Amino acid sequence: MAKKTNLKKKTTSKLKKEVWEVFSRFIRMRDGLRTTGTTEWGLCVTCGKRYHFKMLQAGHFISGRHNANLFLEEGVHAQCYNCNINLRGNTLEYRRKIIELYGTGADEKLEFIAKQTKKFTTWELEELKKYFEGKIKEMEGR
Numbered sequence: 001m002a003k004k005t006n007l008k009k010k011t012t013s014k015l016k017k018e019v020w021e022v023f024s025r026f027i028r029m030r031d032g033l034r035t036t037g038t039t040e041w042g043l044c045v046t047c048g049k050r051y052h053f054k055m056l057q058a059g060h061f062i063s064g065r066h067n068a069n070l071f072l073e074e075g076v077h078a079q080c081y082n083c084n085i086n087l088r089g090n091t092l093e094y095r096r097k098i099i100e101l102y103g104t105g106a107d108e109k110l111e112f113i114a115k116q117t118k119k120f121t122t123w124e125l126e127e128l129k130k131y132f133e134g135k136i137k138e139m140e141g142r
Contacts, residue, residue, distance in 0.1 A: 015125035016070075022132045023071050024058035029139050031056075031078035039139055045077035045097050046090035059084035061094050061110055068116035071128055074102055075110045 010018075032042035032053055042056050043049065059079030062069060069075045077097070083090040098107045120128075 010122060012120055012122055012125060015122055015129070016120065019071060019125050019129045019132070022129055022136065023076070026132045026135050026139075027058040027073070027076050028053050028056045028078045029136060030073075033139060035078075042078045044080040044083055046079055046083040046087075046093040049080060051078075051080055055080065057081060057084045059089055059094075061089070061091075061098055061107070062114040063089075066114065066116065067118035067120060069110065069114045070118070071132075072110070072113065074098075074106065075113070 028042060029039040031045065032039045035043035036050065040053055041050055042053060044051060044056065045059070056078040057080070058076050060069065061075045061077070075098075077094075079089070079094075083093075095107050098110065
């Protein structure tokens, strides 16, 4: 008789959390390299203050609740707790930075994307997780 296994398929909700953890780490490392040349420290995208990697958050330019922009690299950057939470994203400064980084109209493009609703499949989430894990390994190997 075949042995029964208790391998449960991960739910999209659980996978989304796992992808977010990896994605958040990637964003903070990417922005640390971009702003300070190291993955240990980074500058907040909106206030410009220097923080240790662990003190930064991956803050969305536009809330990622509809999923279309949840894991969108151009719409998420390292932010300090004060800007991301207390100042609710510090949106005016964030908009200025998006335009500076990606050009005129980039803010409007991100707003358009954020209005879309995206339903992730477990396969898409597993692929996203692998993709961002690979990006992290690349940065660690620099």
